Amino acid sequence: MKPNIATRVAEARKFLKRKSEAGFTIGLVPTMGFLHEGHLSLVRRARRENDTCVVSIFVNPLQFGPSEDFDAYPRDMDRDLDLLASEGVELVFSPGVKEVFSCDCSTIVSEKKLSGFLCGSARPGHFDGVCTIVLKLFNILRPDRAYFGEKDYQQLQVIRRMVRDLDMEVEVIGCPIVREEDGLALSSRNTYLSEAEREQALALSRALGEVRSVFADGERDCRSILAVVRKVVGSYPMVRLEYAEVCDAEDLSPVERVDRKVVVALAARVGRARLIDNTVLAP
Ligand code: PAF
Helix, strand or coil, X not given: CCCEEECCHHHXXXXXXXXXXXXXXXXXXXXXXXXXXXXXXXXXXHHHHCCEEEEEECCCHHHCCCCCXXXXXXXXXXXXXXXXXXXXXXXXXXXXXXHHCCCCCCCCCCCCCHHHCXXXXXXXXXXXXXXHHHHHHHHHHCCCEEEEEHHHHHHHHHHHHHHHHCCCCCEEEXXXXXXXXXXXXXXXXXXXXXXXXXXXXXXXXXXXXXXXXXXXXXXXXXXHHHHHHHHHHHCCCCEEEEEEEEEECCCCCECCECCCCEEEEEEEEECCEEEEEEEEECC
């Protein structure tokens, strides 16, 4: 069955208010559309764990820098709606920019610590944009649970922190990265890759595979772990590593030894795509 589509805040609120008044729980999957199996895995989990599943589709201008790919970001609403219909999603919230941000909008939400690490330096203001839209979606849609992919590991931790700090009544649930058979993490931006770049992009998951293997053999020194990453990525000439870091898995501060749960996080440019990937290591 086709999902209900709300393009207005008031419509979405009305639909979901009726559901929560009837005692139904609401699971939200926030997306920017151009859906792939990674998004659909979140949708399936949200459907399993809640009575009602709502998916938001909104390419949020606030989280793109001036030289980033807001205009080029892939969009295909018809295909997205077909996919969501086949997953049994009840409501799709897909507002226009003006419906979400009035022209004199002057409030942003800024997480001040975790947002500064990793992608924070290359994408100033990005996480303010993410926090602001996610908070607005939570306020509009009032979900009991919200589902995010662990590929955007920093985003997930920043949102968890925002929810904790602002006493928001929503459970944030992180879901495992979904990969192609050869290991490439699914991302809407993979569509930017040419065939040759797609092959080179495997550098990220292969480097993380090597990391897991040296970790399993007992390596705990982060400099050595990062040397492994650089060696693997260095053998892929079309890949420009932006960062490779080992961080505390919760607060994302850099660590020197794997003496607690950590995340090894990578970002790289391949052609015009900026790709990220990560793996969590727990001693
Ligand atoms: O991960 C994304 O697709 C976006 O950052 C999100 C969470 C939908 C906010 O725009």
